[in-house]
Each structure stands twice: as structure tokens, then as C-alpha cells.
Amino acid sequence: MQKSAEKSALPVTGHFVFLLLPNYSLLALSSAVEVLRAANRLSRAEIYSWQLLSSEGGLYASSGGLALPTDPIHETTPAITHLVICGGDGSENLTDPSTLSFVREEARKARLSGAISDGSYLAARAGIFDGYRSTIHWQCHDGYVEQNPELNITRQIYEIDRDRFSCAGGAAAFDLFLQLVERDYGRHLSLEIAENFVHSDIRPQVSPQRLNPAYKFAASSPKLSGIIQHMEQNLETPVSLPKLAEYVGITPRQMDRIFQQYVGESPSKFYIGLRVRRAAYLLRQTSLPISEISFACGFASSSHFARHFQKIWRMSPRQYRTL
Template identity: 35%
Template sequence: MAEQPQTVGFLLIPGFALMSYAAAVEPLRAANLLTGRELYRWVHISPGPAEVAASCGATVACTVTAGTPVDLDLLLVCAGGRPASFRDKATLGWLKALAGRGMRIGGVSGGPVILARAGIMDGYHMTVHWEHAPAVSESYPNIMLSRSIYIVDRNRLTCAGGIAPLDMMHALIAERHGPALARQVSDWFMHTDIRPAQSAQRASLTARYGVHDSRLSQALDLMDSHPGEALKRGETARRIGLSARQLDRLFSEKLGVSYASHYRKLRLERARDLLRQSAAPISEIALGCGFSSASHFGRAYREAFGVTPASERRPAPGSERN
């Protein structure tokens, strides 16, 4: 076992995801408890306020302000559902300076978006919560983005959030103190199914839609992978070996909706993610999601969600997610 305690800093961005933060810090506490030794120390860091509120309203007191000299072995940035709206230049500059000094830095849930905004992910593989992925791909085309639950690439760690930090912390504890202790910590939290880093973030299409027809699964997969430039019904049917009429009947019988209606729903959901997570112009998002004009997009969006596209860019208190 390593003799010196590791100090982990948690930079809490207002609206951070409480579950993701807890899943990252609690394994450190458990490791200390189970060994009867101080293997880890942690410090809470704020971009400014003395207390930072999570998306659910719970607050965490912070003893360090971003920019203040602090001795850390690892810094984890915890953010919530609207990380693209965080634009504090001092904090972003501090992150860049720490990266320049070779510090090991990670992001949890929306945290990887903050790392990208700080300009410290170029040349690294990273992951992020699936809700943020479309916006990250649009805003940072040079970043090597994966849909894994977590990625450790040299001195950068990124984690998709939710309960995935439990899996990442298992790997980090095993790295420093061995797999036996990591297993004890995971068992402490009854997290017995340890997932490898490359595990999927979401359930399979079969599980999500409750379908077991291989042809429909293929069609859904094709649609899911072409959310912007929509595949024509006839092209999708041809690729899975059906006629357009058979494809329509398949959607009607298995999902209760038409092919066109389901595709429209997918495009609108992608547009909503981009509106919430990126600064791209609404007209650009409309065209990128397959709508002929901003006005056409606006009508469809209001019909689907009951609000205008512009209103999605005015976050309500407590609206941050994941």
C-alpha cells in the first residue's frame, strides 16, 4: 500500500449532480473506514461562493476557492445538466494552468464539458454523459469522444456521471491500493457488478423500446445513428431487407407510431439537447436536425414540448440534470 495519503480536490460547479459527486467521494471515505487508515483526503473547491448548491438544492461548504494555491494529487470537476453555461474565465484559466503543470484532472457528469471549455482535452480521449455528447461533438470536433462510462487517458479522467463514478473509483482505488481493497469498497456499497470502462451508458435499443424484432432493432439503430440528415423511409427499408410498406407496418404494430413520427421525435430530442447544451444558433440547430427552416422547427418544437426553442436557453432554478 502507498504510504502517503492522496488528496483529491472536488471542484463543485453550481448545479452539480449530487449523485455523481457522492458516487465519487464516498468510495474514498469507505476506503479510509475499511482500512482504519487515512488513505485519502479531500477538499471542496468553489468557483466563488462559500457554499455551492447541487441541482437538487443541497449545499456543500467549500474551504478553497478556485485559483487559490492548493496541494492536490487529483482534481475532479463535478458539474450538472447545463455545463455549457459555465463561463467563469478565472476558473477555466485556473484549470488550464493546473493542466500545464501536469496535474491529474478529471471531470464527472457535466464536468468533462468544463474541461473541454478550459481547452485541456485536446489530444485526449474523453467521455461525457450521453445527454451532453451531441453538443460536445458539435462544439469540439477535434476531441476524441467516446460513449464509455469512464475513460482514463494518461493524466485525464472523464466519467459520464450517474453511478458510473462508483466504477471509476473502483479502478482508481485498485490502481493505488490493490484490487482486494477496491472490491471491499464496492461491496460496502453493494455495488457488486463492477463495470469495465468501455461499458455502454444506456440500455440497448431492445431494452429501451421493449422490442425483440431484429429488423425493427436494425431500423432503430440506423435512425439513432442518423439523427440530423434523416434517412428516407425507402432507404432504411432497403438496408434491412424490407419494403417501405413492410417497414411502416412494423413500426405501427410494434411501436404504435409511424416511421416518420418516430424519426421526428428523435430529431426533436436531439435538437433539445443541443439547445440546452450548446451555444449554436437556433437556425443552425434546426437545419442540423433535418428541419427545412427555423420557423418549421419552431412550430414542431412547440407542438412537441409546449415551449419555444428560445425558452430552452433560459434555465429554470433546479432544472440541471444527471
């Protein structure tokens, strides 16, 4: 333990209140808290403090089943400066009036408010993202947009927009909180924290959440990468295979050979797989009718869609939606 005479003179910046939602992401929460803990240790001062809350308090289970002790929402400290809603599986369905009221009231008083992981659903439902940019995990993006068509929703790994923030969850929470520390104390401390956790760099918020399939093959075959990019951009209205080959200046036969060599399947099968995967996200994250999802993913009919979905997932779209 450091002696008081050796402690830094840095001012105390804030008290973070983490509101844990059912099945919250333990990785997102620990990523955030570890940044704050390291900031205290490396600065040799208690510049940050934090508190875990839940709707009723007590041991509260994360998505992985590990439970942490929490205080009930009515026992939050008056010194709250940062409100962090930590969500997880099922956050899109939360409508508890007392929790929503708590979020609105504390966000009004806090210096910064926002969400990590799927907590963006509740933050948006409480109205604290109105007029702000926000983001969420890429798997939840379509459902989040459907619930909040009026919001400015991005696909960034995290967003800091004035006094609001959000992130995609998981490791993105680590980068987000490094940025929050940097805003308070400068890049030197945030980089020192990143190095402490063997984190090679602090990703800027413009970083993409996931690697587009096209980029995975960019080094091995630029032609293949170009074709896949066109496929990704044309899921709703599929482009014919000859046209895809023409885009990158090769013949359909050459295209087929490239796919077999690097992907191990035909261009047609790969393209259908992309569209079925997109449909799976829509089934889980939106309430759109299956017929609309079919057309949104380029299938001529619901039966046509169901046939291909069954081949890949070994179940019907309706069964998949109810899992």
C-alpha cells in the same frame, strides 16, 4: 473504530481536492467521495483524504438545492495529489479567470486531474484536456464538441488517459473512482467496494453511456431493432420508409404493423420524434442557429422543423432554447 494495531499497512495514496462549480451534481460528488470513504474503511487505513472547495468558500448549493460547506480556492492544501472539477447545470458558461487560473496551476502540480459530470466544460476551457481524450454526459456532448472542436472527445462513460480523467456524471463517477482505486491498490479492493454498495460489477470505460433505442427492442423484435438502428444512423439525411423496410427484409405494411405492436405509433411519427429529440439537445447544448439545427436533423426548412417541434414540445424551438 479500529485499533491502531489492527490497521492496514497500506501507504497513503492521495489527497483529493473537489472543486465544486455552481449547481454541481451532488450524485456525482457523493459517488466519488463514497468510494474513497469505503476504500479507507475496508482497507482499515486512511489511504485517501479529500477537501471540498468553491470559488469563495462557505455553504455551496448543489443542483438539487442541498448545500455543503466548502473552503475557498485559495485555501487548498499543498499536499493535493488529485484535482476533481465537479460541474453541473450551467458549467458550459463559466469563464471566471481566477477559477481557470486555479485549475491550470493545480492540474500542473497534481498527479491526476480531471472532471466529473459537466466539469469537463471548465477543464477543457482551462486547457487541461489539450492532447487528451475526454468525455461528458451524453446530453451535453454536442455542445461540448462545439466549444472544443480540437479535442479528442468520446462517448464513453468515463475516460482515464494518462494523468487526466473525466466522466459522464452520476453513477459513472462511481465506476470511474473504482477504477482509480484499482489502479492504486488492485482489483480486490475495488471489487470489495463495489460489493459493499451492491454494485454488481465495475463497468469498463468502453461501456456506452445510454441504451440506444434499437437495443431496447432487440429481444422483442430484431426487425424493429434493425429499423430503429438505421433511423438513428440517418437523422441528418432521413431514409425513406420503404427503404428502411427493405434494409431488414420486410414490406412497409409489415413494418407499420411491427411499430404499432411494439411502439404504439407509426414508423414515420417515431422517426420524426428521434429527429426532434436530437434537435432539442442541439438547441440546449449549442449556439447553432435554428436554421442549421433544422437541416442537421433532416428537416427541409426552419418552418417545417418548428411545426413538428411544436407538436411534441408544445412550444417553439426559440422558446425551448430560452428556458
